Amino acid sequence: xxxxxxxxxxxxxxxxxxxxxxxxxxxxxxxxxxxxxxxxxxxxxxxxxxxxxxxxxxxxxxxxxxxxxxxxxxxxxxxxxxxxxxxxxxxxxxxxxxxxxxxxxxxxxxxxxxxxxxxxxxxxxxxxxxxxxxxxxxxxxxxxxxxxxxxxxxxxxxxxxxxxxxxxxxxxxxxxxxxxxxxxxxxxxxxxxxxxxxxxxxxxxxxxxxxxxxxxxxxxxxxxxxxxxxxxxxxxxxxxxxxxxxxxxxxxxxxxxxxxxxxxxxxxxxxxxxxxxxxxxxxxxxxxxxxxxxxxxxxxxxxxxxxxxxxxxxxxxxxxxxxxxxxxxxxxxxxxxxxxxxxxxxxxxxxxxxxxxxxxxxxxxxxxxxxxxxxxxxxxxxxxxxxx
Amino acid sequence: xxxxxxxxxxxxxxxxxxxxxxxxxxxxxxxxxxxxxxxxxxxxxxxxxxxxxxxxxxxxxxxxxxxxxxxxxxxxxxxxxxxxxxxxxxxxxxxxxxxxxxxxxxxxxxxxxxxxxxxxxxxxxxxxxxxxxxxxxxxxxxxxxxxxxxxxxxxxxxxxxxxxxxxxxxxxxxxxxxxxxxxxxxxxxxxxxxxxxxxxxxxxxxxxxxxxxxxxxxxxxxxxxxxxxxxxxxxxxxxxxxxxxxxxxxxxxxxxxxxxxxxxxxxxxxxxxxxxxxxxxxxxxxxxxxxxxxxxxxxxxxxxxxxxxxxxxxxxxxxxxxxxxxxxxxxxxxxxxxxxxxxxxxxxxxxxxxxxxxxxxxxxxxxxxxxxxxxxxxxxxxxxxxxx
Numbered sequence: 001x002x003x004x005x006x007x008x009x010x011x012x013x014x015x016x017x018x019x020x021x022x023x024x025x026x027x028x029x030x031x032x033x034x035x036x037x038x039x040x041x042x043x044x045x046x047x048x049x050x051x052x053x054x055x056x057x058x059x060x061x062x063x064x065x066x067x068x069x070x071x072x073x074x075x076x077x078x079x080x081x082x083x084x085x086x087x088x089x090x091x092x093x094x095x096x097x098x099x100x101x102x103x104x105x106x107x108x109x110x111x112x113x114x115x116x117x118x119x120x121x122x123x124x125x126x127x128x129x130x131x132x133x134x135x136x137x138x139x140x141x142x143x144x145x146x147x148x149x150x151x152x153x154x155x156x157x158x159x160x161x162x163x164x165x166x167x168x169x170x171x172x173x174x175x176x177x178x179x180x181x182x183x184x185x186x187x188x189x190x191x192x193x194x195x196x197x198x199x200x201x202x203x204x205x206x207x208x209x210x211x212x213x214x215x216x217x218x219x220x221x222x223x224x225x226x227x228x229x230x231x232x233x234x235x236x237x238x239x240x241x242x243x244x245x246x247x248x249x250x251x252x253x254x255x256x257x258x259x260x261x262x263x264x265x266x267x268x269x270x271x272x273x274x275x276x277x278x279x280x281x282x283x284x285x286x287x288x289x290x291x292x293x294x295x296x297x298x299x300x301x302x303x304x305x306x307x308x309x310x311x312x313x314x315x316x317x318x319x320x321x322x323x324x325x326x327x328x329x330x331x332x333x334x335x336x337x338x339x340x341x342x343x344x345x346x347x348x349x350x351x352x353x354x355x356x357x358x359x360x361x362x363x364x365x366x367x368x369x370x371x372x373x374x375x376x377x378x379x380x381x382x383x384x385x386x387x388x
Numbered sequence: 389x390x391x392x393x394x395x396x397x398x399x400x401x402x403x404x405x406x407x408x409x410x411x412x413x414x415x416x417x418x419x420x421x422x423x424x425x426x427x428x429x430x431x432x433x434x435x436x437x438x439x440x441x442x443x444x445x446x447x448x449x450x451x452x453x454x455x456x457x458x459x460x461x462x463x464x465x466x467x468x469x470x471x472x473x474x475x476x477x478x479x480x481x482x483x484x485x486x487x488x489x490x491x492x493x494x495x496x497x498x499x500x501x502x503x504x505x506x507x508x509x510x511x512x513x514x515x516x517x518x519x520x521x522x523x524x525x526x527x528x529x530x531x532x533x534x535x536x537x538x539x540x541x542x543x544x545x546x547x548x549x550x551x552x553x554x555x556x557x558x559x560x561x562x563x564x565x566x567x568x569x570x571x572x573x574x575x576x577x578x579x580x581x582x583x584x585x586x587x588x589x590x591x592x593x594x595x596x597x598x599x600x601x602x603x604x605x606x607x608x609x610x611x612x613x614x615x616x617x618x619x620x621x622x623x624x625x626x627x628x629x630x631x632x633x634x635x636x637x638x639x640x641x642x643x644x645x646x647x648x649x650x651x652x653x654x655x656x657x658x659x660x661x662x663x664x665x666x667x668x669x670x671x672x673x674x675x676x677x678x679x680x681x682x683x684x685x686x687x688x689x690x691x692x693x694x695x696x697x698x699x700x701x702x703x704x705x706x707x708x709x710x711x712x713x714x715x716x717x718x719x720x721x722x723x724x725x726x727x728x729x730x731x732x733x734x735x736x737x738x739x740x741x742x743x744x745x746x747x748x749x750x751x752x753x754x755x756x757x758x759x760x761x762x763x764x765x766x767x768x769x770x771x772x773x774x775x776x
Contacts, residue, residue: 046629055441055443055444055516056443059516061471062469062470062471062516062517062761062762062766063469064766065470065762065765066519066634069633069634069638076630076631076650076651078470078477078629078766079469080467080468080469081450081467081468081469082453082467083450089466093466093481096485100484100490102488128442128448130450132446133409136447241434241466243435243453243464243465244453245457245462246457250457373450374450374453377450378465
């Protein structure tokens with residue numbers, strides 16, 4: 001069975017690009033990835049594309065073929081939609097196809113254009129990732145849902161708004177120097193605490209922004225990499241996916257994310273590693289509390305200790321297990337459909353040593369990407385390793 | 389490598405179910421499929437789900453986890469969206485995963501709820517499967533697009549409205565006795581010709597209806613089938629997918645569908661068969677002209693001769709190669725996200741001999757399902773065979 005080599009990665013700037021379409025953003029990211037890989041368009045056998053709110057924000061479905069067309073590739077193309085995990089699930093399927101010999105060269109990525117429709121409309125558009133019958137019609141939006149999750153976590157395990165603020169501060173600090181990041185500036189705990197309430201106990205600086213952007217990666221087999229003498233030292237060695245009940249009310253606990261637990265367990269098993277082997281991670285911090293849950297799902301802290309890890313700096317650049325060296329969704333931004341593969345791009349870059357924060361993890365061999373959809377009704381985890 | 393056995397299939401009635409949600413429809417189809425297979429819910433390892441217009445029609449995205457939940461399955465679940473080929477692409481990925489040993493038991497299916505939002509809104513909702521920038525904003529809808537394709541076909545190859553009417557008449561005749569079909573009644577060529585113009589040269593009886601409904605199938609490995617002594621004589625032996633430019637204006641010809649040509653060639657090659665080996669087919673006749681193009685893509689007629697095959701009855705129940713014995717999208721109905729897997733269900737049933745039209749193809753060993761998205765910017769073809 002071949003390795004699934006990450007031959008190249010590409011990102012647009014994450015931020016506000018209201019004048020650009022998703023397809024245009026993806027064309028840029030894809031071109032960067034192909035250039036990074038040294039792979040010609042003609043060799044791409046299929047495109048796996050994550051996009052969440054095309055229908056709502058751009059009056060556009062059927063975005064798989066459009067993405068391929070924008071990239072200048074005539075090949076089968078499929079759009080995956082799993083809310084904020086859209087390109088995570090696309091990635092998983094692409095990994096399986098290369099591994100199983102279904103293809104030698106695939107492009108996987110995603111894009112989202114959100115900022116042009118306005119904050120209210122975007123919040124409404126995002127809400128369709130929750131259960132319309134049992135959550136949305138009752139008035140629940142995602143800040144509200146994660147607010148409930150934070151409150152449940154505090155009640156079950158303790159913790160405070162200040163603990164969460166450390167996550168925002170860390171991720172903003174990590175984003176400084178990341179040319180792709182929406183916010184390349186530091187903030188303080190005081191600023192985070194003083195920011196306006198969004199959905200108690202979450203305040204503005206607990207939430208990721210609304211972001212336009214795109215991501216892409218080129219995955220190739222060993223045979224293709226060898227034949228074309230590609231410099232592709234990093235491979236996806238593990239993939240996992242989990243699912244859960246859609247509505248929070250149907251979960252045994254709102255202070256845990258079993259879909260991500262399952263995804264991590266499967267990905268680690270697939271790669272033949274455990275949490276102790278991981279050197280760094282990009283996780284789905286759509287809200288600060290989400291990073292706490294992710295850190296626990298990935299086994300970097302026991303259940304209920306993720307908040308302590310945040311408070312004590314264990315996930316900082318200089319900590320035991322650096323998390324979101326890119327700046328995470330919080331500071332780098334969260335163009336929904338692009339996020340899963342953007343995490344792959346960041347981990348790849350960190351492991352290759354060409355990331356703005358590579359120095360903080362020099363010698364790192366194993367990285368993990370954790371992507372979640374909705375209130376973690378779906379999740380994917382991927383393990384990346386430097387090949388010997 | 390294992391066979392990909394179709395252990396069970398399930399369909400709801402296709403028609404108008406405005407009081408039921410997509411998830412509810414899928415729960416019914418999935419339960420029928422599991423019962424047909426004799427497979428317990430607990431054994432399902434993943435759900436692959438096609439849904440097209442959930443965002444527009446039901447204010448609901450992230451429908452993969454919802455579909456699994458409705459079925460009573462806690463497992464990873466992924467929503468695929470490729471316009472009218474949504475469950476065709478879901479099926480393709482599920483087939484690859486079983487074949488490659490990624491899973492032993494998968495449920496694949498799809499659902500759509502459209503009728504409750506009204507015809508104008510549905511036409512508008514369907515339009516998002518076309519290129520918003522270059523087609524939809526210019527006023528193009530799908531009847532218009534296929535009208536252009538029919539006109540181009542007539543100009544390149546000849547043919548008439550009356551030739552197309554034979555397809556509608558045939559498919560309505562085939563649907564009589566299909567308990568799942570939206571229209572279980574015969575029509576005449578005169579009725580088709582006299583029906584109101586929709587988008588010249590296409591009239592009302594050239595178009596499939598607006599339909600609510602769901603489909604599901606249980607795919608299993610040989611090992612699982614043997615271990616559980618399942619009666620699953622039919623397997624998916626070939627899968628193919630093709631892609632094309634989204635907008636008609638970017639195609640070399642509007643009178644052909646190269647994405648489907650590619651999908652058919654790949655699927656036949658994958659199964660080790662050619663067109664002459666095929667005993668029956670379910671094809672994507674969203675409009676009568678689409679069946680003509682499909683018949684040509686599948687190699688049942690030379691380019692330009694598909695219209696002759698229709699006129700001369702070659703694709704009738706008693707013809708050389710029976711097409712759409714279910715009634716097709718035209719008479720059985722077209723719940724968009726459900727259609728690809730519903731074709732699989734019909735072909736399976738025909739090959740097993742438990743279809744209302746099985747007598748017409750007794751002894752049939754090889755069937756094909758052809759599913760197309762948009763104006764065939766995406767397409768899948770699957771080959772099913774009775775195992776020895």
